[in-house]
Structures are given as structure tokens and as C-alpha cells.
Amino acid sequence: MKQNFTELKLRQLDATLNRWRSADLPSRPPIGWIKAVREGLGMAAAHLAVRLGVTTSSVTRLETSETDDTITLASLRRAAEALGCELHYALVPKQSLANTLEDRAMTVARRQMSAISHTMTLESQATSKDTVEEQTRDLAENLLKGSRRSLWREG
Secondary structure, eight states: OHHHHHHHHHHHHHHHHHHHHHSOOOOOOTTOHHHHHHHHTTOOHHHHHHHHTSOHHHHHHHHHHHHTTOOOHHHHHHHHHHTTOOOOOOOOOSSOHHHHHHHHHHHHHHHHHHHHHHHHHHTTOOOOHHHHHHHHHHHHHHHHHSOGGGGGSOO
């Protein structure tokens, strides 16, 4: 039952993230979102400073920290609210989480099978590449059925 629930959660999260992955989202402007939106609204830095309750130089530092990737989410959220915006935040995997898990299981399985194959070769008990690949796929499937945490234990 727990396995079914875990799989359901994975499928639901993948479906949600897939919408983000397939969306044609704009990349951050070179001057940053805060400054771009502020200038688009025709708002001076001094006016944003008043709305945030900070100095104009603090707004300049805030905008610089966004372009330098050092801004905090809390600061970005406050700036968004002061600009009448919503902050949307997500980690969007480059591929589905299910595919990431499958790839990881295959990597771990290949590493384990490589050690076994090496030992068998030294003992003159080598098997064919096809057999090793089939056993690797079987091992990967078994790894996926077990604890996902075990997939990440080794480097």
C-alpha cells in the first residue's frame, strides 16, 4: 500500500512539474525582475523604497542582489508584493522524476554489476555482455522497488 501511495505522489508531482517544464517561461531579464517590473511600471527606486520601508540605496542593493543570485526568497517575495506581483517559485527537473529515478537506478546497478563482473572475469567465469546488461536491468528494477533513499547513498 505504501509503495502505491509513493508512486501516486511521484506521478502527481511529475504531472505538476511537467506543466512548468513544458511552459514557455521567460528567463530573468539581465537587469532582474525587480528592476524590470519597477521600470515597466514607471516607478522610481525611491518610490519602491517607500513601499518597502527602506532607503533608495537598499533598493539598489536589492536589485543588484537579484542579478548576482544572492537575493533571499523572503526579500524577493517582499519586493514582489511591493510591486503588486506574485512570486512563483519552483524547482523544475530537466526530465521527469520517474526518469531521473530510472537513470539513477541504472547507474547504481551498473556500478554494482561492474564490480561483480570484474570479480567473475578474474575467476574465469565471465558472462556475455547481453547477460550482464539483462542482469543490470533486473537489478535496476529491483532497486526501484526498494527504498528510493538507497539509490542516493553512494556517490
